[in-house]
Amino acid sequence: MEKVLMKGNEAIAEAAIRAGCKGYFSYPITPQSEIAEYMVRHLPEAGGVFLQGESEVAVGYMVLGAAGCGERVMTSSSGPGISLMSESLSFLAAQQCPAVIVNIMRTGPGLGGILPSQADYFQATKGGGHGDFRLLVLAPSSIQEAVEMVMEGFPLAEKYRNPVMILGDGLIGQMMEPVSFPEHLITRPSNKDAWAANGMDTRNSDKRNVLKSLSLDPDEMHEHNKSLQEKYDRMRRNEIRYKAYNLDTDYELLITCFGIMARVCGTVVDKLKEEGIEVGMIRPQSLFPFPEEAIRQAASKTGCKQVLCVELNMGQMVEDVEKAVQGACPVTWYGNAGGAIPPPKEIIAHIHSLLNR
Amino acid sequence: MGKAFKKAEALSDRPTHYCPGCTHGVIHRMVGEVIDELGIRGKTVGVAPVGCSVLAHEYFEFDFMEAAHGRAPAVATGIKRVRPDLNVFTYQGDGDLASIGTAEIIHAANRGEKITAVFVNNAIYGMTGGQMAPTTMPGQRTTTSPFGRNVHDVGMPMRVSELLSALETPAYIAREAVIKPKYIMKAKRAIKKAFQYQMEGKCFSLVELVSICPTNWGMTPQNSVKWAEEILLLYYKPGEYKLPEEM
Ligand SMILES: Cc1ncc(C[n+]2csc(CCOP(=O)(O)OP(=O)(O)O)c2C)c(N)n1
Ligand code: SF4
Numbered sequence: 001m002e003k004v005l006m007k008g009n010e011a012i013a014e015a016a017i018r019a020g021c022k023g024y025f026s027y028p029i030t031p032q033s034e035i036a037e038y039m040v041r042h043l044p045e046a047g048g049v050f051l052q053g054e055s056e057v058a059v060g061y062m063v064l065g066a067a068g069c070g071e072r073v074m075t076s077s078s079g080p081g082i083s084l085m086s087e088s089l090s091f092l093a094a095q096q097c098p099a100v101i102v103n104i105m106r107t108g109p110g111l112g113g114i115l116p117s118q119a120d121y122f123q124a125t126k127g128g129g130h131g132d133f134r135l136l137v138l139a140p141s142s143i144q145e146a147v148e149m150v151m152e153g154f155p156l157a158e159k160y161r162n163p164v165m166i167l168g169d170g171l172i173g174q175m176m177e178p179v180s181f182p183e184h185l186i187t188r189p190s191n192k193d194a195w196a197a198n199g200m201d202t203r204n205s206d207k208r209n210v211l212k213s214l215s216l217d218p219d220e221m222h223e224h225n226k227s228l229q230e231k232y233d234r235m236r237r238n239e240i241r242y243k244a245y246n247l248d249t250d251y252e253l254l255i256t257c258f259g260i261m262a263r264v265c266g267t268v269v270d271k272l273k274e275e276g277i278e279v280g281m282i283r284p285q286s287l288f289p290f291p292e293e294a295i296r297q298a299a300s301k302t303g304c305k306q307v308l309c310v311e312l313n314m315g316q317m318v319e320d321v322e323k324a325v326q327g328a329c330p331v332t333w334y335g336n337a338g339g340a341i342p343p344p345k346e347i348i349a350h351i352h353s354l355l356n357r
Numbered sequence: 358m359g360k361a362f363k364k365a366e367a368l369s370d371r372p373t374h375y376c377p378g379c380t381h382g383v384i385h386r387m388v389g390e391v392i393d394e395l396g397i398r399g400k401t402v403g404v405a406p407v408g409c410s411v412l413a414h415e416y417f418e419f420d421f422m423e424a425a426h427g428r429a430p431a432v433a434t435g436i437k438r439v440r441p442d443l444n445v446f447t448y449q450g451d452g453d454l455a456s457i458g459t460a461e462i463i464h465a466a467n468r469g470e471k472i473t474a475v476f477v478n479n480a481i482y483g484m485t486g487g488q489m490a491p492t493t494m495p496g497q498r499t500t501t502s503p504f505g506r507n508v509h510d511v512g513m514p515m516r517v518s519e520l521l522s523a524l525e526t527p528a529y530i531a532r533e534a535v536i537k538p539k540y541i542m543k544a545k546r547a548i549k550k551a552f553q554y555q556m557e558g559k560c561f562s563l564v565e566l567v568s569i570c571p572t573n574w575g576m577t578p579q580n581s582v583k584w585a586e587e588i589l590l591l592y593y594k595p596g597e598y599k600l601p602e603e604m
Contacts, residue, residue: 022439023435023438023439025435025438049438049439051434051438053431053434053464054460054461054463054464055460057428057431057460057461058428058431058434058460058461058464059431060431061424061425061428061431061432061434061435061461062431062432062434062435062438063435064422064424064431064432064435065404065422065431065432065433065434065435065436065437066435066436066438066439067435068422068432068435068436069402069436069439069440069443071439071440073435073439087425088425088428091423091424091425095422095423197402197420197421197422197436198402198420198440198443199399199400199401199402199419199420199440199442199443199444200398200399200400200419200420201399201400202400202440202443208418208419208420208421209420210414210420210421210422210423211421211422211423212405212414212421212422212423213423214411214412214423
């Protein structure tokens with residue numbers, strides 16, 4: 001397949017266009033503004049609509065409106081903007097509207113900084129809005145993977161009628177890599193006549209569709225929440241994705257990490273092997289649903305004495321890893337939340353000290 | 358014998374939950390009739406607000422979406438941008454449109470979104486039990502202005518139609534009243550015009566409707582009508598504030 005050298009943000013935009021995105025709404029924020037700058041030039045050529053909204057608050061609801069009438073839609077932002085969208089994410093989930101939301105993370109909290117970060121793990125996986133809802137969260141560790149996750153994001157969002165978030169650290173948006181846009185990931189939008197509020201004539205129907213989340217009856221409200229949970233359970237059964245590395249050895253330590261840190265940690269595993277130290281690694285590609293079972297099994301393997309969760313934040317995924325490991329062995333965190341990416345030798349030194357070498 | 362009054366097809370049979378004397382029902386009826394007269398029920402999507410009319414979708418017979426408090430114009434923008442062939446309107450109260458949703462309505466108007474906003478100004482927050490709105494009159498008592506709105510503290514009431522008319526982008530902006538039969542024909546004509554402009558792809562349109570909320574004003578419906586006519590209509594003057602031809 002033909003490969004082209006592209007900046008991550010532009011590749012993400014191109015992937016969305018190829019995946020049939022028909023509406024893209026956003027508000028500028030570093031480090032992802034190139035997505036909008038690419039979209040404004042190329043989405044209309046492909047028959048889609050670009051609009052810069054007045055705020056991320058409004059953008060979230062433009063996505064709701066466009067998704068609610070059945071079109072494939074996307075928005076992109078970074079932490080502060082996603083915070084402003086959190087109300088609309090709750091509404092998207094509640095009204096069961098499929099959409100793809102890209103978060104190219106920067107450091108936080110507050111205004112933070114514009115350097116690469118994984119500061120929004122909690123925000124992405126624990127709701128990031130009010131009420132019992134989940135986003136399906138995918139975390140790419142290369143631009144190729146970001147492209148594929150965006151292309152798969154649209155049909156996944158439709159399959160579950162739920163927003164899908166692509167959670168990329170700043171580097172995914174900013175670096176350049178050769179990418180291809182796999183033909184087999186180009187899908188047709190699903191038929192949404194059963195629920196989309198797109199005008200009765202569009203469906204040749206005299207039955208109207210209403211997208212709502214208000215429910216004043218306690219039984220109805222509980223049933224709605226139950227049906228949402230059943231959907232999230234289906235995601236847990238069907239959509240868990242992860243990559244395992246060096247798990248067929250007698251490793252003493254298991255690394256867990258996601259996104260760009262997996263590339264650094266892959267080097268760490270290789271270098272330690274040269275020294276005669278075996279370290280296993282699991283990289284969740286889906287952060288929700290989380291590969292709990294795989295991590296539990298890997299951490300329970302005879303010989304594995306500890307788990308190290310390496311993140312570009314102060315330790316967020318480490319809580320899910322601890323929950324997965326269920327006390328099989330100690331879980332600790334290593335990382336950086338300032339925007340610097342710890343180099344392999346720093347992580348190796350940390351592992352040496354953990355293993356008393 | 359034929360029926361003297363035939364319910365619009367665009368309106369549902371479900372009984373409304375509005376208080377006796379409330380004008381929301383009258384406005385629903387006008388919107389429903391206009392949609393029937395224009396024959397656009399099958400290509401209309403309404404966007405409901407958060408406020409007493411949060412259940413508006415129950416009282417119409419066509420597609421609807423709920424928006425969060427104040428965000429209806431953004432939802433309508435999303436619909437209309439990807440489906441310009443649809444007829445899209447928001448139905449919003451004054452807390453929804455003139456307070457929490459000011460950014461959304463101003464920018465939807467300024468971009469010239471081809472949508473229609475039906476704006477119900479009853480000078481109070483109805484649903485939450487009668488708190489002060491940006492449209493509450495000087496001296497008007499509400500649960501959060503128990504001694505009357507103090508304009509030295511919170512400013513004068515906001516005139517949305519005038520405010521939006523200051524924008525350059527072509528628009529149809531009109532204010533009418535729904536408090537007495539004599540105003541209603543004009544109000545309905547304005548709503549119809551607003552939808553027609555949208556269908557012609559001309560402009561953003563908003564019709565502000567001066568309304569009453571007897572329950573939270575603490576008045577009988579009769580006294581509410583009197584107060585609205587004597588106080589509200591002097592400050593919120595009816596008329597067409599902006600026509601698309603002006604551009
Ligand atoms: C984000 C948010 N803030 C506050 C509320 C509570 N709330 C519900 S309705 C309402 C006021 C509605 O008043 P108005 O728009 O004037 O409509 P009316 O009820 O008078 O028709 C408020 C503050 C909410 N639902 N959401
Ligand atoms: S509280 Fe006021 S606005 Fe709400 S239904 Fe009653 S009268 Fe109408």
